[in-house]
Structure formats: C-alpha cells, structure tokens
Amino acid sequence: MKLWKKVAVAGTTLLAAVALVACSGGSSSSSTASSKSGSVSGSVSLWVDTTQVPFYKTIVKNFNKKYPDIKVKLTQSPNGSANAKTDVGKDPAKAADVFEVPNDQLGQLAESGYINPLSPTAEKTVKANNTSVSVDGVTWKGKMYAFPFAEQAQTIYYNKSKLTAEDVKSWDTLTSKGVLATDFSNSYNFYPVMFSAGTELFGKDGETLKGTTANTEQGVNALKWLAAQKSNKGVMQTSNALNQLKSGHAQAIIDGPWDAANLKKILGDNFAVAPYPTINIGGEQKQMQAFLGIEAFAVNSHTDAKNQKAAAALAEFITNKQSQLIVYEESGQIPTDKATQASDKVASDPVAKAVMVMSKPGYSTLMPKMPQMATFWDAATPLINGAYTGSVKEAQYTTKLDAFVKRISKAN
Numbered sequence: 001m002k003l004w005k006k007v008a009v010a011g012t013t014l015l016a017a018v019a020l021v022a023c024s025g026g027s028s029s030s031s032t033a034s035s036k037s038g039s040v041s042g043s044v045s046l047w048v049d050t051t052q053v054p055f056y057k058t059i060v061k062n063f064n065k066k067y068p069d070i071k072v073k074l075t076q077s078p079n080g081s082a083n084a085k086t087d088v089g090k091d092p093a094k095a096a097d098v099f100e101v102p103n104d105q106l107g108q109l110a111e112s113g114y115i116n117p118l119s120p121t122a123e124k125t126v127k128a129n130n131t132s133v134s135v136d137g138v139t140w141k142g143k144m145y146a147f148p149f150a151e152q153a154q155t156i157y158y159n160k161s162k163l164t165a166e167d168v169k170s171w172d173t174l175t176s177k178g179v180l181a182t183d184f185s186n187s188y189n190f191y192p193v194m195f196s197a198g199t200e201l202f203g204k205d206g207e208t209l210k211g212t213t214a215n216t217e218q219g220v221n222a223l224k225w226l227a228a229q230k231s232n233k234g235v236m237q238t239s240n241a242l243n244q245l246k247s248g249h250a251q252a253i254i255d256g257p258w259d260a261a262n263l264k265k266i267l268g269d270n271f272a273v274a275p276y277p278t279i280n281i282g283g284e285q286k287q288m289q290a291f292l293g294i295e296a297f298a299v300n301s302h303t304d305a306k307n308q309k310a311a312a313a314l315a316e317f318i319t320n321k322q323s324q325l326i327v328y329e330e331s332g333q334i335p336t337d338k339a340t341q342a343s344d345k346v347a348s349d350p351v352a353k354a355v356m357v358m359s360k361p362g363y364s365t366l367m368p369k370m371p372q373m374a375t376f377w378d379a380a381t382p383l384i385n386g387a388y389t390g391s392v393k394e395a396q397y398t399t400k401l402d403a404f405v406k407r408i409s410k411a412n
Contacts (some may be wrong), residue, residue, distance in 0.1 A: 027220075039069065040067055040313050041070060042071070044311045046314060050080070052327075052330075056318070059318050059326055062317075067314075070310045070313065077096070077100065081099070081100035081102060084100065085101070089114065092114050092300060096300065097314075098311050099297065099300065101295075102147075103367055104293065105373070106138060106140050107140050107369035109298065110140050113301060115300065122312065122316060126138070129320075130337055131359070133366060134336035135148070137296070137366055146296035147298075147315045147316055147321070147334065149318070149334060149336055149337075150327065150333035152294070153291070153293070153364045154358070155254075155255070155274060155276065156252055156253075156274045156275070156277065157255050158174075158272050159245070159272070163177060163272075165274060168272065170285075171277045175233075179235070179244075179249065180252040181232060181244035182237070183235040183239055184385050185381065191384055192291055193289070195365045196287060197281045201214070201222070201365065201368055212409060221282035223392070225280075226388045227387050236249065246266045257355055258332065258333070265312070274354055275357040275358050276288040276358065289363060290364045292365060321335075324336070329345075351410065352385055372410070375410075379408055380404070394404070
C-alpha cells in the first residue's frame with residue numbers, strides 16, 4: 001500500500017479541474033458537524049484504498065454497533081487515496097461523504113471548498129488523543145480539516161546477517177559495507193536531502209508561499225550529494241528495490257511501513273529496521289531526513305446537510321483508538337493515537353519504533369499542505385533525478401534551483 005510513493009500528479013490538468021469545480025459552487029461554509037449531539041442517523045459513503053476494504057468492513061461493523069441508524073456504503077476509492085483530490089475534484093457531489101487523504105492535499109481541498117473545518121468539539125477530541133505532529137499535519141491556516149490516523153515516514157530496512165545496527169547509522173558505512181537499493185527518480189525518496197542540507201520548503205510552517213530556500217548554497221550542497229551517489233558502488237538505482245533485496249543483490253533499502261509485511265517475509269529471521277542514517281553534506285555530518293506524511297479522513301463538504309453529522313460521526317469513529325489499532329494490526333500503518341502508540345503491541349514493534357523516531361523534528365519534515373504541492377512534485381522529480389544522473393550539471397545547479405523555487409512559489 002504505497003500511499004506516499006508517488007512521483008507527481010498531473011499538475012496542469014488537476015489545477016484546471018479544481019478551478020472548474022470550485023467555480024461551480026455547492027459547498028457548505030459551515031464546520032464539519034459534531035457527532036456528539038443527540039441521536040445521529042443518515043446514509044453515508046466511505047472511500048478507502050483497495051487493500052483496506054476487508055478490514056474497514058470490520059471497522060464499519062463496530063461503528064454500526066454504536067450508530068445503528070447510520071447506513072454506510074463502503075467502497076474502494078477510484079484511484080487510491082494518493083489521488084483523492086483529483087477524484088473528489090472531478091465531481092464533489094458524486095464523491096464519497098468520507099474519504100481517505102494524505103495531508104499534503106488538504107490545503108488545496110480546503111481552498112477549493114471541498115472540505116470544511118472540523119467542529120470545535122471534534123478538534124478538541126483530535127488534539128487530546130493524537131500526536132502533536134499529526135494534529136499539525138491536518139491543520140491548515142489555523143483550522144483542522146481532517147481526522148488523522150497514521151504516521152508515514154520511510155526508514156532503512158536491512159539484512160542483519162550482512163549489516164550491523166552500527167553499520168546503518170551512517171550512510172558512508174552503510175554503503176561501504178553493503179549495497180542499498182533505492183530509486184532516485186522518485187523525489188519523495190530524496191528531496192528531503194534538501195532538508196538535511198538546511199533548506200526549507202514553503203517556510204518553517206510549510207504554509208509560506210515564498211518561503212522555499214532551496215536556491216541557496218545549502219541547496220547546491222544537497223544536489224552535489226545526490227550527484228556523488230551515482231559513482232557510489234554501495235548505491236543501486238532501481239525501480240524495484242524489493243526484488244534486489246530478495247535476490248541478495250542489495251542488503252538494504254529505503255521503504256515505508258506499508259511494505260513492512262513484505263520485507264519481513266523476504267528477510268525472515270534477518271529482518272531489521274532502523275531510522276535514517278547520517279550523511280555528509282557540505283563537509284558536515286547531518287541527519288538524513290524523510291518526508292513525514294499523515295494519513296487522514298476528511299468529510300466532503302458537498303454531503304447533503306441531513307447527512308453531515310452522520311459523516312462526521314463516521315470519520316471520527318474510524319480514526320479512534322480502537323479503529324487505529326485494527327488498521328495497525330491489518331496493514332502495519334503506524335497509529336497517531338498517543339495511547340495506541342504507547343501500547344505494548346505498538347511500542348515493542350521495531351518498525352513502529354523506527355517510524356516514531358523518524359517522526360521527530362530533525363529526522364523528518366512534515367509534508368506541506370500548500371495547494372502548490374501538485375506543482376512541487378512535478379518540478380522536484382527532474383531536479384532530484386537530474387542531479388543524480390548527471391543530466392543536470394553542477395554548473396547548472398544555481399539556475400535550476402532558481403527556476404524550481406520560482407515555479408513552486410506562484411500563487412494558484
């Protein structure tokens with residue numbers, strides 16, 4: 001379930017579709033209604049990713065024990081949660097009342113009027129139960145727009161019969177004592193090297209249009225590091241790192257919790273996982289960073305008024321402690337609920353522990369929610385991959401970085 005493994009959305013087409021639907025109106029300006037006021041009834045639809053449908057059936061059954069008067073139609077989302085804003089934007093009135101969405105899409109969904117802020121009561125519940133970083137992840141311009149349920153950050157998975165825990169603490173030792181298979185054509189994997197170098201994406205808050213500082217000496221240093229990996233014999237470029245690990249051609253890969261179950265099968269007793277290593281950028285050892293993504297459920301603002309409370313009740317329930325634990329057990333997604341994270345089952349899981357370390361400041365940067373993120377993915381891929389392959393020459397770094405920053409800093 002590679003929810004965050006995406007290269008780019010078709011930016012121009014998406015923005016055109018968003019503009020068209022936004023102009024059509026029909027959205028509510030009210031907050032997503034509280035689910036705690038009196039008896040709730042209605043009929044609502046729910047979109048989840050294809051592989052999640054079986055265990056969300058269980059979650060919906062649990063929901064109906066508490067809300068027997070709410071009918072829920074559970075289906076797979078048309079093109080997966082990674083494309084939620086595209087699918088919702090095609091026709092919000094026909095989209096699901098509650099849908100799964102990565103946090104980087106919330107800004108555009110909110111600005112387009114497809115989702116409303118949560119009610120004060122729902123906000124209070126989310127803040128009380130979930131990690132602060134997940135709360136930040138679903139907050140846009142000071143208002144909360146979705147119910148978080150999973151933290152997603154990539155880590156290092158490795159064969160512990162070939163590499164030691166000490167080896168994987170440093171990129172230099174990791175790639176001198178073994179081979180790491182990864183994909184530099186996916187900017188999700190390697191744009192965060194920019195953060196390690198000291199640059200910001202849309203400012204410290206991730207919401208500042210002209211706050212990107214990639215076109216600096218630090219950004220140039222990041223591109224130099226990427227270029228150096230082309231000649232690093234301990235780094236293998238591949239679009240299928242899992243196969244390289246399985247065949248024994250690689251001893252480590254970069255991946256997320258969505259592939260943990262497969263990795264455990266591949267490595268068996270030799271399975272091991274660790275937070276990202278340090279890397280040498282600009283002559284200094286820096287913590288290698290990842291993107292931190294928050295998976296969440298949002299309520300469609302175009303849901304009929306009579307079903308708004310039912311939709312809010314569903315979104316809140318399917319992201320509560322009980323539901324998050326089911327999702328964790330069935331798919332390995334790391335919960336955002338603080339009590340669930342502290343439970344013996346999650347706290348003793350090496351994958352969960354590594355992801356929770358990666359969710360801390362300095363190890364990852366929260367995925368920005370700017371509407372310009374669609375443009376960002378389109379622009380970042382040729383920049384990052386170009387530096388690695390050498391198609392972007394060192395003499396071009398400053399010019400390319402200037403163009404990149406200019407492109408993603410335009411108001412939509």
